[in-house]
Amino acid sequence: MDNQLLEQLLHEAEGPDLDFKRDQYPFERVTKETKSELLKDILAFANAWRRTTAYILIGVAERKGQPSRIVGVANHLDDASLQQFVNSKTQQPVEFSYRPLAVGSKEIGVIEIPVQQRPIWITRDFGKVRKETVYLRRGSSTDKATLAEIVSMCRSTARRPPRLFLQWGDLRQxxxxxxxxxxxxxxxxxVLPVQAPVDDSKARIGMIYxxxxxxxxxxxxxxxxxxxFLSPLGVVLQNNSEVVAERVLFVGKVDKDGEVVVWGDDSMPNRPHRSRTQSLLSGINPRQGSHVAVADPLVREFxxxxxxxLDFGSVRPRDEVWSASPLFVGSRQSTSIELEGELRADNLPEPIKCVLSINNDNTVRAMTEDDVNAALGAP
Incomplete structure (x- = not known):
């Protein structure tokens, strides 16, 4: 919400995606009946038949036949308290937010309610709001949904594509x-001369020469x-919807600008051992072969x-999938590195574009024996 959008809304009439409230909702130290008016309005907009985000503008006086007028509010609702109030009563989370908006010398309150999974109802009576009753915005008023409308809501939700979000993750933590x-x-x-980077005099002790x-x-x-040189980064896919994301695949690329290197886990060297047998055994990757783990990064160089x-498979509603192993990324230059690509799924109408960024702060210095000993100190 910005002032340009607000100006547009002030010229529109109330409906299934817009409501004007001259006064702030009473919220603290009031009866359940009074407080339930706010709950009912949020539920009604969440369940409304609409294609765009709905707004409740508080501190705005509606004027028929002319732009609505900003009168402002003296106090604001706390978004965290409001979230707890509403979502502690519903059978599933309601997506909405409250925030103040300054307009000249005045401030209004904005409740923003995106299009989301429906139907939504409360599980226990609260004030004037009845449990297991689906309220919806019908025109500029609130009404109870019919059985046919509730069935239609369920069907439309089943056809709605999943909402997916990709981000970096620390696999260890x-x-x-x-x-x-x-x-x-x-x-x-x-680097150190390869003849003797560390004390090798103990190599014969306890092993056959x-x-x-x-x-x-x-x-x-x-x-x-x-x-x-390389920093490990996991990749996490979140399904922030009530719909299963079917057979999700991420395909992306990183340009080689600035001597950028991207490796998968199978390209990383194993921790070396003084024993030839141990070195040979550590070189066997248990994940190599015909089996590929879910969300195991595959990296190819061009x-x-x-x-x-990354093949994430099918992701359940409100679930997240972590990559089975990290990507290892680095550059000889301090630069911004971007993994740019798209998420594809069987039930997405079109791919979702996404960019994961890395601000790489690189230092160049000579290798020391302390570096080698520190690296070999832990697997």
Whole structure:
């Protein structure tokens, strides 16, 4: 909501997607009957037959045949308290928001209610609102839905496409990171000489001499460089609707500008071992073969880009799917990296465009023995 949209709404008449309230809703220290008026209005707009977002403009006086007039309000409702009040009573969450809007020297309250899953009702009587009754906005007034209307709501909801959201995630902490993250990476250049990056004098102790991994120094340097240069990032898909998202696939790309590197888990070097047998065993990837885990990133390299594909499968309503392994992303330059692509699903009318961004803060310095020892200190 901005002042331009407000000006347009002031010239429109009340209906299934618009209502004007001269006075603020009484909310604190009032009876259930009084408080239930606000609840009924929000339910009625949530269930209304409409194609666009509905607005309740508080502090606006309706005037028939001419633009409605802004009178302002002296106080505002608290959005968090309002969310708790409404959604603690309904059989499913209601999507809406309340926020103040400054208009010149006055302020109005705006309740915004997007088109959403229907029907919605309360599970216990509250004030004037009856349980298991579907209220809806009919024209400029509130009414009870008929059985036929309720059936039609259910059918229209079943045909509605899912609402999907893609973002970064920390796989270890299981923390959502949003669509933009900042990472700190290090380019260890020059690297240590591969002849002796760490003390190798203990290689013969406790093992048969022929089991010594002669390539251990080089592997240790490569492993240390890679761990510092590439940052691991998981990918999370959320289904924020009441509809199953069927066979969801993400296909995206990262341009190679600024020496950007994108690897999948199968490209990352394994932690090296002084024992040749241990090194051979650690090189066996248990996920290699014909089986591919759900949402396991597939990365392919082309001349000008890295292509990333994730198969999320079918995602249940209000559920989220985390990638089975991270993407490893880095660049020799401090730059912005964008994974740009689209989500496709069998029940999406068209793909959803999405961009995941990384602000890569890279430092270049020489590799030290402390770097190698720190990298090898933990798997």
């Amino acid at each position: 299981r923390a959502l990171l949003g669509s933009t993250v900042t990472v700190e990476t290090v380019t260890l250049d020059p 022929t089991d010594r991994n002669e390539d251990y120094p080089r592997q240790a340097v490569e492993y240390t460089f890679t761990k510092a 001349a000008d880009r890295w292509e990333v594909t």
